[in-house]
Structure formats: structure tokens, C-alpha cells
Amino acid sequence: MLRPMVETVKALGRKRFTIQYPEEKESLPDSYRSMLKLDMSTCISCSACAIICPNQTITMVEVPTDRGIKKMPQIGIERCLFCALCAEVCPPKCLTLTKNYEVLEAYDKREFIKRPEELE
Ligand code: SF4
Ligand code: SF4
Structure with missing residues (x-):
């Protein structure tokens, strides 16, 4: 009976592990990879990205x-x-991975299919 109360009092003095998202943002490591970005003006339509993708994620x-x-x-x-x-593999380096993870949430899974215009 006494032990849970002691633990509760101790926890009040500890640093919080959660953050007030979205007002507060987590700091991400340099190696963090998230949403892809495409520069349509320099894409040469070579399909190298679609060919190399191990999960057949890319359609031209x-x-x-x-x-x-x-x-x-x-x-x-x-x-x-x-x-x-x-x-x-992208020759002109027009396809890059960003740290933008906030676009990776949706109510409908069809929203996860991003056309080139939506990747800019
Ligand atoms: S190669 Fe395919 S699976 Fe890998 S980051 Fe690119 S789109 Fe995603
Ligand atoms: S590899 Fe780069 S240049 Fe080639 S189609 Fe993909 S995005 Fe465009």
C-alpha cells in the first residue's frame, strides 16, 4: 500500500518522457530518413529509382x-x-529523403500514394 504511493511521489520529481506534440517537436538524428522529395525540373525520367526499389514502391x-x-x-x-x-542511384540527385515525418499519417491509405507533383 505504501510502496505505490512512494513510487508516485518519486515519479513526480522525474523528467517527463513525453512531449507536447505538435507544439513541441522531437529532435531527430542526422541519419533519420522519412518522406521523399522530388525536383521535377531536373528529373530525366530514367526509371533508375523504380528499377532499384527493393519493395516495388515506385511506379513511373x-x-x-x-x-x-x-x-x-x-x-x-x-x-x-x-x-x-x-x-x-538517381543520376541528377533530384530524388532525396527528407526528415518530414508529419506527412506520414492519413485516414485513407490511398492518400499514401504520392504523384510526382505531390513530392515537390
Ligand atoms: S528505394 Fe524504394 S523502398 Fe527504398 S527509399 Fe526508395 S522508394 Fe523507399
Ligand atoms: S532516378 Fe532520378 S532522374 Fe531517374 S526517374 Fe528517378 S527521380 Fe527521375
Whole structure:
């Protein structure tokens, strides 16, 4: 009976482990990988990212541009392993992994399929 009360009093003096999200943000390690980002203006439509992806997460889809229709990566982010192989093989380095984890929540799983325009 006494022990739980003692533990409760001790816990009151300890540092909090939780944060007031979203007002407070966790600090992330340098190696943290999250949502992908695409620079559509420099993508050369080579498909290297789609070919290397170990989880078949990337589909090349048609996008209208100033210079006609081009194929660029669409990403099913719910299948992404955040392995960064796609970013490593991308010749112009227009596909990168960011630390933005806040976009990885949705009510409908179809929202996880990101067209090239949504990756910019
Ligand atoms: S990070 Fe890995 S799993 Fe995710 S899209 Fe790129 S290659 Fe595929
Ligand atoms: S590897 Fe890079 S340049 Fe090639 S299609 Fe993918 S994003 Fe575009």
C-alpha cells in the first residue's frame, strides 16, 4: 500500500518522457530518413529509382510538362522502407529523403500514394 504511493511521489520529481506534440517537436538524428522529395525540373525520367526499389514502391507515371509528357516517379509511401537506394542511384540527385515525418499519417491509405507533383 505504501510502496505505490512512494513510487508516485518519486515519479513526480522525474523528467517527463513525453512531449507536447505538435507544439513541441522531437529532435531527430542526422541519419533519420522519412518522406521523399522530388525536383521535377531536373528529373530525366530514367526509371533508375523504380528499377532499384527493393519493395516495388515506385511506379513511373506520365506528367504533363512544358516540354510535353514526361514519366516521373509516383511513390506508394506506405510500402517504402526508407532504404534510400532510389536517391543513391538517381543520376541528377533530384530524388532525396527528407526528415518530414508529419506527412506520414492519413485516414485513407490511398492518400499514401504520392504523384510526382505531390513530392515537390
Ligand atoms: S527509399 Fe527504398 S523502398 Fe523507399 S522508394 Fe526508395 S528505394 Fe524504394
Ligand atoms: S532516378 Fe532520378 S532522374 Fe531517374 S526517374 Fe528517378 S527521380 Fe527521375
